Amino acid sequence: MGFLNFSNKDKQVENDALQQKLETFLNKLSQRADDLFQEVKANAQEIADTDPDLYKRNYYQFKAGIIAQFNAIIQKGSNTFHTQVAPSAGWNQQMILSELYNNWHTKVLSQMTGVFENIQERDLEKQYAEAMAEYEQIREKFHCKQCGAKLKLKKFYFIDTYIQCEFCLTQNNFDPGSKAKGIEMFVYPLASLRCHHLKEVHKAIYQEKGISAGLPSFERYAKSLIQEMDNILPGLEQHHQDFYNRLIHDYKSYGQSW
Ligand SMILES: [Zn+2]
The missing domain is CATH 1.10.150 (DNA polymerase; domain 1)
Structure with missing residues (x-):
């Protein structure tokens, strides 16, 4: 059965029916795009972070699969609109139907291009190693501003902390550095x-x-x-x-x- 299924009714009824049919059809596709969008938002960061593959191949495969699904939704809407809806629309109806379709198209397209926007494809082990290296350097250089003695830290500080010099009792601010923070x-x-x-x-x-x-x-x-x-x-x-x-x-x- 085709997208259109009209008998010989009066033109206005036909026009309204066509518009309603397009709306219902696009809403259904939007619903699928919304579900996909939510699913990615909920899971993608974890998939990226926990991909044990050095080159993050599992994550990229997942990403490619999602983009393909968005593409399929857009293709379906586009094909139906251009081959079945637009050719059947009356001249006075073209504009309103095009607007419906264009708004839908813009929305799904921006979902597709934005869905991975805030996902960080980060290498956590590397970031952690860098942060610890920076921390070690800062810790090594940490001396009392009053007497110059080397100050020892009894534990890991990831926020600014006052450390008292054991020799002259001066309070020194220890800043662990932006990465350690x-x-x-x-x-x-x-x-x-x-x-x-x-x-x-x-x-x-x-x-x-x-x-x-x-x-x-x-x-x-x-x-x-x-x-x-x-x-x-x-x-x-x-x-x-x-x-x-x-x-x-x-x-x-x-x-x-x-
Ligand atoms: Zn001191």
Whole structure:
């Protein structure tokens, strides 16, 4: 059955029906584009971060697949409009139908071009190593502004902190540098990346056997996640432990979500 299915009704009724049919058709396609857009927004960053492949091939494959799906939606709308709708439209109707189609086209196109906009294709391990190297350099050069003694840091500081000189008791401001200050932002993504295999193991058990049977593997994953978070950013062990408790609590209450 074709897109058009009119009998010999009066022209105005036909025109209205054509417009309504186009609207319904484009709305359906928009709905698919919106769903796709939401799905990417919800998952793409994690897919990029947890791709264990050095060249991020899994992530690029995912990206190419999404772009292809957007393209297919645009093609479908475009073909239908140009081959079935536009040729059947009356002269007085062309403008309004074109406007409907153009607005739709612009919207889906901007979804396609913008959907990966804020996704960072970052190399977390490399960023972390750079931040730590910068931190080490700053820590090495940290001396008392009053007496010049080398100041020791007892733990990792990722924010500006006053450190007292043990010799002259002067308070010195320790500035860990902009990269180290950003470490907190990728503690969780980097830890997830390192524990990706355990998450996959858990995911398989969970999907096959459900929440209760999946609990031990989830605990194993969450423990190693916390361990990695402690390694990446030491000094926040209590904070990370609280995070662990919340993960387990949420898992028991709601199950796993991906
Ligand atoms: Zn001093």
